[in-house]
Structures are given as structure tokens and as C-alpha cells.
Amino acid sequence: MQPRAMGFGQGAGFLRDGLRLWRERPRLMLLGLVPAIFVTILVVAALVALVMKADDLIGWATPFADDWNETVRDLFRAVLYVLVLLGAGMLSVVTFTGLTLAVGDPFYEKIWKEVELSLGGDVPDHGVGWLRGALDGLVLVLTGIATAIMVFLIGLLPIVGAVVAAALGLVVAGRVLAAELVSRPLEARGMDRAARKELLAEHPWAMLGFGVCVQACFLIPFGGILVMPAAVAGATYLAREALDRAASGDIVVAPVPPAPPVPPPS
Template identity: 65%
Template sequence: MGFAHGAGFLLHGLRMWRRRPGLMLLGIVPALLVLVVMVGLLVVGVLYVDDLVAWATPFADDWSGAARGVLRIGLAIALLLGSLVLFVVTFTGLTLAVGDPFYEKIWRETELMLGGDVPERGVGWLRGAIDGAGLVVLGIATTAGVFVIGLVPVVGPVVGPVLGVVVSGRLVAGELVSRSLEARGLDRADQKALLAGHRPAMLGFGTVVQLCFLVPFGAVLMMPAAVVGSTMLAREALDSRVP
């Protein structure tokens, strides 16, 4: 149940592309729509990051050129890194909210493939949208933390992104896995208790998913696989319960 074991669930999800390509293509539609919008916003942010930093630091106008440059370059790097973390987490939340009917279809077919007791209904679009919005809020908070850490000289630009990927990955894993668990009537407290013994696996799965999302167009292709992999991870956690 270690880190590598959890990361392997994404590989299991990717195998579904070979077994059920038509089903997996359904998950590309909402992911692609959200990606186009968010990439556009990210590009705008990159183009205007210098102007934004200069606007936010008018007090540095009278500093020496070297000091002003160090401050504003550091802020620009921290802002870009934070935006990247926000992009990844927000993408997942928005995609789950927009594409819930598509991903519920993928979830259900995965459940049927695994066999056993399968819930008659998923969490529903409204509940999925609320959970997706909650993930976006948590992503914004994570981004703020990454931005602050990124301001630390020397180590900040390295430690910030690493923590951002790990923390946001754990959040995304929790949100994806919760779909199968909520459909079985488990509230957040029950889910936390159930997954307590699977923390390394959850972290491994979420971290690998986040890293794949950083690859151009990786988020579009990986999102359906992440839904499949998270369903399998949830079923493993459920099957490992002691009666």
C-alpha cells in the first residue's frame, strides 16, 4: 500500500484506453473545453506578469536597479509557480464539475468491470459540482501557500513547487476517490477513517496524476485514466476493510 503502489493505479487507468477507447473518449470532451479556457488565462498571466509585479511593488521604484530586479524577478517566479499550481488544481475541480455526467459514466463502467456490489447511482451532478468548487477553493489556498514559500530566497523556488505538487496531488486524489465512496453513503469522516491506512497510496496516486497534468495536453488524456484509477483505489480500500 505504498507510494509506488498508489502511483500504479494511474497505469491501471491508462490501460482502459486500450480496453474501452470509446468510453475514455467521453472524458476528453469536458477536459478539453476547460483546458482551452484555462490555458488562455494562463497565457494572459504570463504576458502581463511583469506589469502586475511592478504594479504591486511601487515602493521598489526608488531602490537600486539590482535590488529592485531581485525583488521583482523573485515575485514573478513565485507568481508563475503559484499560477501553475492553481492551474492544475483548478483544472481538476472545474473539469469534474463540468463533466460529471461523463465521468460518472466512466466510474460506473469501471465499477461494473470490477464486479461486486455497485451503487445504483453516483453522487449526482449538483453534488459533483459542489465538490469540484470546494476543490477549487482548496487549490487557491494551496497556491497562496506556494506563492509565500516561493518568496524565500534560494530554496523557495524549489521547495514551493514540490510542496505544491504533493499537497495539491493529495487533494485531487481525495476528491477523485470520494466519488465511489460517497455513492456508497460514506461521509467525509467515514472516508477519512477508511483511507487512514492508505495514505502513502493516496499520495502516490495524486502526485503522479498532478505531474502528468503538468505535461502539455497531459491533463486531457490523463483525466479519464485518473477517474478509472481512483475508482480502483477506492474499491481496494473498501475491500480491505475488516468486517
């Protein structure tokens, strides 16, 4: 059984719906600023420290280049500097999301619950809980580290490496963010990882559209502070739409293939 898939534009539209709540429910959305501001201060401080020490770090990591031609050495280390900052940027976005969801679970549960109530239907009594949210946040941070390493390694490719790494990092990080954000309202309904994966696998383009838009907004300085509450709300809209489509008659039932013939006994 496969529900009709939502497209990239529909996924992006769920973030727009979440942003609209800033006009419709400003007090509710302001709750989401508290953990976002706190985590932003930590992440920005770490990024500033990295920028200040990146030259020394790269010089320490590349002693083999000390005897190179000065122009070649400086160009090589400049490319590494850009890649380190690019990877750190991707890591900071995913880390920001993971830490913010872990620290601010009570705040974002309130936003999620209000969106659920506005949509009607069956609404879970409670969210995933702080401990579960913290564990999910840790997994997200570890995934972000793996993404940053991937971006760095791809960026080492000559000529097109930096461009490909930036584009791929945006897509991969966007998918990771979308999966984590959308999993919250689904997990609150008792859906395990396999069930969530099966449901969301029917809407890959919607997940990509939503995640890439969230990721792009997070790359804007301090954009994550304002967008994080909207992303939580938008993810709830996306999850509910996926559930409604799966529960509706808008499905195609795949025919069951006939069983193979039983060979005669020898």
C-alpha cells in the same frame, strides 16, 4: 481495526491501471475528453492572460521597489514573476480538476460505473449527482487557491524557497487531487466525509503516490486532457481496493484498553 496499508508504488500503479483503459476501452475513455478539452481552453486562456500581464501586475504591487538599485529591483521582481507563475500553475491544475469534474460529471460517472462493473461486487446505482459534484468542484477550486497562496509565500524564503515551494506544492496538490477523485466512488456508496477520511487514512502513502503522479501528469502541457479520464478510473480502482481490504480478514483488531478503576465514594 486497521487494514494493512497500501504503499506509494501501489498508489501510483492505480493511475497506470487507469491509463491502460485507453488501450482496452478507447471509446469509453474518449467520453472523458469532451469536458477536459472545454475546461483546458478556459484555463489556458486565463494562464496566457496572466503571463501577458504578470509584469505589469508585479510592478503595480511593488511600488516600494522603484527606488531600489536597478539590478536588485529587477532580480526581486524576476523572482516574484517566477513565483506568480508557479502558484498559477498549481492553481490551474486544481482548478482544472474541479471544473472538469463539475462540468463533466455525467461523462466521468459513465467511466466510473464501467470500472465498477468490471470489478464486480456491489455497484451503486448512481453517482453523486451533478449538483453535489459541482459543489465538490468548488471546494476543490478554493483549496487550490489556498495552495497557490501557500506556494507563493514559501517561495519568498531566500535561496531554497522556490525549490521547496515547488516540491511542497506538488505534494499538497497531489493529496488534494487524490482525495477529491477517490471520494466520488466512496460518496456514491453513501459514505460521509468522516467515513471516507477514516478509510483513506489507512493508506496515506497510496493516496500520495496516486495524487503526485496525477499532479505530475497534469503539469505536462495538455497532459490533463488525456490523463483526466484515466485518473477517474484509477481513483475507482484505489477506492475499491481500500474497501476490499477493509472488508476482508486482513485486519488487525486493536485491543480495547481496560476501563479505569472507579474511585471509592468519599
